[in-house]
Amino acid sequence: MQMLSEDLPDPANTISINSAYKDSLGLPGIKMHYRLSDYSRAVLPQMMEDYVNWVQVTNGKPRTLPGAWSSEHHLMGTTIMGTDPKDSVVDPDLRCHDHGNMFLVTTGVMPTSSCVNPTLTGMALAIRAGRTIAAEV
Numbered sequence: 224m225q226m227l228s229e230d231l232p233d234p235a236n237t238i239s240i241n242s243a244y245k246d247s248l249g250l251p252g253i254k255m256h257y258r259l260s261d262y263s264r265a266v267l268p269q270m271m272e273d274y275v276n277w278v279q280v281t282n283g284k285p286r287t288l289p290g291a292w293s294s295e296h297h298l299m300g301t302t303i304m305g306t307d308p309k310d311s312v313v314d315p316d317l318r319c320h321d322h323g324n325m326f327l328v329t330t331g332v333m334p335t336s337s338c339v340n341p342t343l344t345g346m347a348l349a350i351r352a353g354r355t356i357a358a359e360v
């Protein structure tokens with residue numbers, strides 16, 4: 224059994240360029256600053272309660288769980304979608320606020336980390352961006 228929680232947008236969480244590191248093409252690496260929010264931390268006790276309830280209704284015997292966080296590998300955020308250029312990179316059609324002829328078709332536009340796999344949502348957003356582009360070409 225696995226329990227997943229959502230991470231809300233947090234201006235303190237950032238990705239920046241790490242010029243001290245270069246990959247084999249000479250491109251700089253990234254520096255990631257991430258903190259677990261109070262919102263996310265508050266989910267853990269609720270998850271434990273839900274777990275115990277679930278085990279009991281299925282006639283199981285609850286065990287003590289380690290209660291540790293682990294990360295999923297779903298890529299989301301950094302070029303987030305929003306209506307205000309002050310706190311987002313693209314609009315709901317994935318058009319860059321700063322460059323009207325540039326669209327970012329990526330799950331990077333998702334402002335929160337969904338609990339579930341993001342790729343189908345990314346594809347739906349890509350279709351929406353494609354319709355917008357086709358209408359303007």
Ligand SMILES: Cc1cc2nc3c(=O)[nH]c(=O)nc-3n(C[C@H](O)[C@H](O)[C@H](O)COP(=O)(O)OP(=O)(O)OC[C@H]3O[C@@H](n4cnc5c(N)ncnc54)[C@H](O)[C@@H]3O)c2cc1C
Pocket residue numbers: 296297298299328329330331340341342343345
């Ligand atoms: C191990 C793993 C398992 C996953 N499992 C699932 C799953 O089961 N279901 C699900 O929905 N999601 C899953 N995901 C998440 C999903 O793969 C990503 O959310 C999705 O691929 C993001 O799509 P994207 O197009 O935004 O980015 P990407 O798929 O990362 O595409 C970015 C592309 O840009 C290219 N690129 C980068 N830099 C440059 C450059 N400078 N010039 C030109 N090209 C460049 C890269 O080579 C890459 O092809 C998984 C991710 C990982 C890592």
